[in-house]
Amino acid sequence: xxxxxxxxxxxxxxxxxxxxxxxxxxxxxxxxxxxxxxxxxxxxxxxxxxxxxxxxxxxxxxxxxxxxxxxxxxxxxxxxxxxxxxxxxxxxxxxxxxxxxxxxxxxxxxxxxxxxxxxxxxxxxxxxxxxxxxxxxxxxxxxxxxxxxxxxxxxxxxxxxxxxxxxxxxxxxxxxxxxxxxxxxxxxxxxxxxxxxxxxxxxxxxxxxxxxxxxxxxxxxxxxxxxxxxx
Amino acid sequence: xxxxxxxxxxxxxxxxxxxxxxxxxxxxxxxxxxxxxxxxxxxxxxxxxxxxxxxxxxxxxxxxxxxxxxxxxxxxxxxxxxxxxxxxxxxxxxxxxxxxxxxxxxxxxxxxxxxxxxxxxxxxxxxxxxxxxxxxxxxxxxxxxxxxxxxxxxxxxxxxxxxxxxxxxxxxxxxxxxxxxxxxxxxxxxxxxxxxxxxxxxxxxxxxxxxxxxxxxxxxxxxxxxxxxxxxxxxxxxxxxxxxxxxxxxxxxxxxxxxxxxxxxxxxxxxxxxxxxxxxxxxxxxxxxxxxxxxxxxxxxxxxxxxxxxxxxxx
Numbered sequence: 001x002x003x004x005x006x007x008x009x010x011x012x013x014x015x016x017x018x019x020x021x022x023x024x025x026x027x028x029x030x031x032x033x034x035x036x037x038x039x040x041x042x043x044x045x046x047x048x049x050x051x052x053x054x055x056x057x058x059x060x061x062x063x064x065x066x067x068x069x070x071x072x073x074x075x076x077x078x079x080x081x082x083x084x085x086x087x088x089x090x091x092x093x094x095x096x097x098x099x100x101x102x103x104x105x106x107x108x109x110x111x112x113x114x115x116x117x118x119x120x121x122x123x124x125x126x127x128x129x130x131x132x133x134x135x136x137x138x139x140x141x142x143x144x145x146x147x148x149x150x151x152x153x154x155x156x157x158x159x160x161x162x163x164x165x166x167x168x169x170x171x172x173x174x175x176x177x178x179x180x181x182x183x184x185x186x187x188x189x190x191x192x193x194x195x196x197x198x199x200x201x202x203x204x205x206x207x208x209x210x211x212x213x214x215x216x217x218x219x220x221x222x223x224x225x226x227x228x229x230x231x
Numbered sequence: 232x233x234x235x236x237x238x239x240x241x242x243x244x245x246x247x248x249x250x251x252x253x254x255x256x257x258x259x260x261x262x263x264x265x266x267x268x269x270x271x272x273x274x275x276x277x278x279x280x281x282x283x284x285x286x287x288x289x290x291x292x293x294x295x296x297x298x299x300x301x302x303x304x305x306x307x308x309x310x311x312x313x314x315x316x317x318x319x320x321x322x323x324x325x326x327x328x329x330x331x332x333x334x335x336x337x338x339x340x341x342x343x344x345x346x347x348x349x350x351x352x353x354x355x356x357x358x359x360x361x362x363x364x365x366x367x368x369x370x371x372x373x374x375x376x377x378x379x380x381x382x383x384x385x386x387x388x389x390x391x392x393x394x395x396x397x398x399x400x401x402x403x404x405x406x407x408x409x410x411x412x413x414x415x416x417x418x419x420x421x422x423x424x425x426x427x428x429x430x431x432x433x434x435x436x437x438x439x440x441x442x443x444x445x446x447x448x449x450x451x452x453x454x455x456x457x458x459x460x461x462x463x464x465x466x467x468x469x470x471x472x473x474x475x476x477x478x479x480x481x482x483x484x485x486x487x488x489x490x491x492x493x494x495x496x497x498x499x500x501x502x503x504x505x506x507x508x509x510x511x512x513x514x515x516x517x518x519x520x521x522x523x524x525x526x527x528x529x530x531x532x533x534x535x536x537x538x539x540x541x542x543x544x545x546x
Contacts, residue, residue, distance in 0.1 A: 048411050073413035085408050087401040094397050101413035148413055 001026050001152050001183040002047070002077075007055035007065075009039075009046045016042045017053070018207040024152065029174060029184045031194035031215070033229060034204035040187045041082060043204070044154040047185075048072055048079045059152065074101060078150025082157045082187075084137040086144075088130035092121055095129050095140055099147030108180075114143040117173070135166035142173060152183040159193055171197060191229065195219060203228050233364040238484050244372055246479025247379035251434035252452070253459040253471045254386060255427025261403045261466025262423055264321055265313065268328040270431055271453035272335035277301045277432030278439025278448065279343055282350035290353035294378075298432040305428025309421045332449065340446045347445040375437045382433065383472065390468065399423060403466055458529045464542020473540055478525050485521035 002024050009017035016039050024030045034040050046053045049069040057064050064072050073079075087095050096111050115122035118139050124132050129140060138158055145153060155174075159167045174197055178184055188194055194201050195215040203211035203218065205228040211218060218225065256270045277297050284293035308331065316327045351357075352371045359367035390396035402409045402419050410416040435448075442448065459478055463470025492513035496502070532539060 050407055050411070068415075068417075069407070069410040070413050070415045073411050079408075079411040081408060081411075085405055087405060087408075089400055089404065090397060097394070098397055098401055098409070098414075099412055144412070 001028075001060065002185075003056075003058045004047070005056045005058075007043070007046060007053055007057065009042055009051050009053045011042075011051070016051075016207050017046060019055070020207075020209060022202055022209065024183045024185050026151075026183055027178055027181045028200070029178050029186055029198045031186045031188055031198035031201040032204065033188055033191065033194060033201055033218075035189070035229065035231070038204045039207040040204055041156055042207075044079060044156055044185065044187060047154060048077065073148065076149070076151035078145040078148055078153040080141050080145045080153065080155040080158065082160070084134060084141050086129035086132075086137050086140050088128070090129055091126050092129055092132065092140060093125040095144050096121075096147055099144035101148045108149045109143075109146045111147070114146070117176075118143065118169075135162050135169075138162060138166070138170065139173075142170075146177065150182060152185070153177065154185045154187070156187045157189065158186070159188070159190075167193070191215070191218065191225070233366070234487065237363060237366055237368070238487050239480060240368065240376075241372075242480030242483035243476060244376045244379075244479070245483055246476035247376060247383070248434050248438050249456065249459050249479055250472050250475035251379055251382060251430045251437075252456045253463070253475055254383075254468055255430040256456055257460040257463065257466055257468065257471045258399070258403070258423055259427045260460065262399070262406070263317075263420055265317075265324045265328065266321075266457075267427075268325065268453070269331040269335060269449075270328075270427070271449040271456060272332050273301050273305055273428040273431040274435040274438075274452060275339060275444075275446075275449040276304065276335065277435025278350060278444040279339060279348070279435075280432070281436035281439060282343075282348050282444055285350070285353070294433075294436055297436045298429040301432025301435075302425040302429035306421050306425035308428075309424035313424070314417065314420075332453075336446055336449060343446075345446060347443050350440045350444040352440045371441070375441075378433075378437060382430065386430075387468070395422075455525055458525045460539075461529055462532050462539055464539030467539065467541040467543070470539055470541030478528070481524055481528075482521060485524055486518050488517040491516045 004020055004022040007017055007020040008015070020043060022030075022032075022043075032040050032043065042051055045051045047057055047064075049064070049067055049072045053065055055065060059072075059075060059077060062075070064075065064077075067075075087098065090098070093111065096114060115125070118136075120136055121139060121143065124136065129137065132140070142155065142158065145155075158170050158174075162170065171193065174184060174186065186194070186198060191201075198215055201211075201213065201215050201218050202209050203224065210228050211221070211224050213221075252271065252274055256267060259265055259267050259270075280297035280300050281290070281293040284296050312331075313324065313327060316323050352369075356371040356374050358370050360370040360373050361368050390400060398409060398414050398419055402414070402416055406416050409419075439448070442452075455478065459474045460471060462478070463472070463474030492515075493510070494516075496513070
């Protein structure tokens, strides 16, 4: 589905990504782990065309480096940013409707379907999005992204700051999305959720991939974990 | 009572004109972070284009065509110039619009000369609609007021009821997310810049024939528009509306008040030494200090509440 080779990204003179290689296949959940500031968010932003990059990103065998962000989105890549950035002046329903792309051929996910998945959002359909809880905002940003029918979804820290119950709900949604054949790149700080959901994990440190393997392999590899993941 | 009603009416008219000018500026700022110094220049272009068009085919076609031409000018400026300057940051953008202001002024002088042109109120609207206590209210003033109120409702319904409006609202605060949902944000920026310029242009068409169409008209109205968007809150349309009317009424009312602190003191039966420095200050009438009132409001607002009346971020 997506194949990233030798990707570099810069913020001014700072070299943030230093030759990243990464792949995600159809229907696969891949976790991207690492401490804060190692470049995980920059990587997903680079894929989305929000940060200038060099290297190669093949999406369904088409090069997307240098494409405009909206073109990348229209090709089928979805991005759920961290911080639960809902459109705070619009209602829940309006937020969802803005997820629909103008050039949509067939809507896989509808507002009604989202509401049946999350009755909470249905109840609050006409409420201004800034007034709903953090967990509901997280759901809303994920649903908003799904409304655009992505084939590959990047989700930045979806469980941060959520209650254990809400984390469960997010995990269930992720499984459901993947079961529909959508590839997911899950950015996380913790190994726990990756162990439960991901087929493969990448561990980042200082702008590079320092480990690649299954979650079990990472769990066993104490030295790598201590050096690059645990605090 | 009639005088008060009359003044409020005039204030409302002036306020709605200010709103047409400031709504575009505040949207452009809210979305792109560009403080467009040249915004009032598009107001001036609207007046000159309307003068030229109405000379050949009349005022009514000019009312529609002139703002459209201004919109195209604005959209081109955004697409071919401002967008390229954008990557160098907001200071570069500010300086760019500053330069643009003078370029437009010089161009206008080259084409239409330095003296005011004869852009007049159309004959079919040039009569007194009604009179109160010997003061006549012009039909054209009422026409301007009605057009600007209609524009206000149209603008609000487009922004809140249409999909394009929702995209604009979302892009005001989260342009990156809007583009990552597949919406062409640069095109939205261009459209908003064009729309903002069209509104300024329309204000120029409506006001150029009463305020006078001359090369300095952008400079004389430009600063007050900045006051409006700072007082209302940068990026807030509601704020722009309230601040426009507030400043419109404040200015027109203050001009008609011949009261001073001294007159109040004298009414209370006291007197101040005629030779003292205080006397000069307290003898100033409200109408004399009227021109500085909006700027005083700007300065006080920045100190007390930098985000303005309805803004959600500091200046």
